[in-house]
Amino acid sequence: MNYNEVKALLSEYGQEHLLKYYNELNDSEKESLLAQIESIDFSILKALKPENNALTDKGTISPINAVNFSDIEANGDKYLQCGLSALKDGKVAAVLLAGGQGTRLGFDKPKGMFNIGVTRELYIFQCLVNNLMKIVEQCGRWIPFVIMTSEINNKDTVNFFKEHDYFGYNSEYISFFIQDAAPSVNFTGKIYMESKSKISSSPNGNGGWFSSLVRSGIFDKLKSQGVEWLNVFAVDNVLQKIADPTFIGAVISSGSESGSKVVSKVSPEEMVGVMCLEDDKPSIVEYYELTEKMRYQTLENNELAYKYGVILNYLFKMDTLVEINKTKMPVHIVEKKIPFMDENGNFIKPDKPNGYKFETLILDMIHMNKSCLPYEVVRNKEFAPVKNSTGNDSVDSARKLLEENGVSL
Numbered sequence: 253m254n255y256n257e258v259k260a261l262l263s264e265y266g267q268e269h270l271l272k273y274y275n276e277l278n279d280s281e282k283e284s285l286l287a288q289i290e291s292i293d294f295s296i297l298k299a300l301k302p303e304n305n306a307l308t309d310k311g312t313i314s315p316i317n318a319v320n321f322s323d324i325e326a327n328g329d330k331y332l333q334c335g336l337s338a339l340k341d342g343k344v345a346a347v348l349l350a351g352g353q354g355t356r357l358g359f360d361k362p363k364g365m366f367n368i369g370v371t372r373e374l375y376i377f378q379c380l381v382n383n384l385m386k387i388v389e390q391c392g393r394w395i396p397f398v399i400m401t402s403e404i405n406n407k408d409t410v411n412f413f414k415e416h417d418y419f420g421y422n423s424e425y426i427s428f429f430i431q432d433a434a435p436s437v438n439f440t441g442k443i444y445m446e447s448k449s450k451i452s453s454s455p456n457g458n459g460g461w462f463s464s465l466v467r468s469g470i471f472d473k474l475k476s477q478g479v480e481w482l483n484v485f486a487v488d489n490v491l492q493k494i495a496d497p498t499f500i501g502a503v504i505s506s507g508s509e510s511g512s513k514v515v516s517k518v519s520p521e522e523m524v525g526v527m528c529l530e531d532d533k534p535s536i537v538e539y540y541e542l543t544e545k546m547r548y549q550t551l552e553n554n555e556l557a558y559k560y561g562v563i564l565n566y567l568f569k570m571d572t573l574v575e576i577n578k579t580k581m582p583v584h585i586v587e588k589k590i591p592f593m594d595e596n597g598n599f600i601k602p603d604k605p606n607g608y609k610f611e612t613l614i615l616d617m618i619h620m621n622k623s624c625l626p627y628e629v630v631r632n633k634e635f636a637p638v639k640n641s642t643g644n645d646s647v648d649s650a651r652k653l654l655e656e657n658g659v660s661l
């Protein structure tokens with residue numbers, strides 16, 4: 253697009269201020285600014301209108317059953333054989349979502365570069381590779397391992413893996429892709445700028461993983477290699493089983509299009525999304541969207557009606573993802589502190605939220621599948637998220653759980 257076309261586009265969305273300094277820029281800055289504006293998906297700004305708010309349009313919610321421990325005990329061997337045979341046939345790839353900014357941890361590098369070791373170096377990325385290696389050894393072949401980063405942390409992440417020789421993984425089976433970004437806006441919906449030639453933007457949420465994977469070309473490559481299922485997981489759970497054959501086997505043998513590992517919540521207030529049925533289809537309600545009634549509702553056996561918390565470890569069928577990708581995902585608006593350039597051209601780092609970021613969430617994909625199998629795992633064996641530096645879900649709690657599970661720190 254040339255300058256006039258970009259200007260017309262901006263006036264359609266009331267964002268003409270983005271070109272305020274255009275005439276002060278050199279040629280390459282001008283070109284870069286126009287390209288940034290052209291790449292913006294302005295339709296997400298619609299999410300700012302209350303009637304389009306993703307949080308308000310939930311259907312009728314009811315409790316869901318999970319494959320629980322007794323079922324897994326009874327059918328574990330069958331599931332294991334089914335999952336192992338899918339892995340041995342090269343039908344499963346692992347996808348690590350590592351594009352987040354990890355603001356709660358307060359670590360200035362990608363979260364996976366955090367050293368969770370105490371007397372030795374043991375990085376979060378290394379823990380995840382170690383966990384995946386166990387399955388590689390069990391199934392006797394390398395599993396394609398795909399890592400999503402963001403513009404902000406891609407270089408550090410890729411270099412870190414290289415410097416550490418991929419922590420012993422076969423680099424021929426590792427690929428990286430960068431997730432898309434979305435612009436940040438002030439409370440009146442005007443897009444912020446970081447400098448005279450740079451639009452303020454941030455990773456577009458973990459729901460952006462699939463469209464970015466497709467755009468990167470990696471999806472087609474995996475398909476051509478015969479991969480049919482993607483096990484997608486978060487960077488911060490250092491205990492999780494990745495490409496877990498029993499989970500994979502349970503999902504495949506159930507005939508479900510997807511599966512989600514879940515844990516029983518420790519308390520009604522625990523900050524995890526919960527699985528439920530929405531209009532009789534599987535769905536996930538984020539912890540901050542739970543109504544008081546849902547949070548505390550109990551069943552006849554006194555258990556929480558919505559007790560299955562998700563741990564961001566999903567199995568998706570690739571063919572279904574292609575269908576899902578044809579529909580737009582709900583956009584969530586998150587209040588954040590957004591560094592910006594003020595009207596005098598000064599760069600400001602705010603100390604309280606000053607605007608919104610736009611994010612799509614992977615948990616919304618569950619409701620877009622026709623079926624999803626909730627699969628319960630033992631939380632002390634598979635759930636040690638590193639969200640904060642101390643307290644709940646922290647470096648401290650994860651270290652304790654790693655040690656409990658025999659990982660020397």
Ligand code: UTP
Pocket residue numbers: 349350351352353354355356357400431455456457458485486487488564639
């Ligand atoms: P979180 O919701 O914990 O977000 O991400 P975060 O950005 O890592 O951390 P905070 O909230 O700022 O402290 C859950 C998973 O989704 C990934 C994260 O890397 C993590 O694995 N994620 C999140 C992305 O890959 N991209 C995003 O845009 C957001």
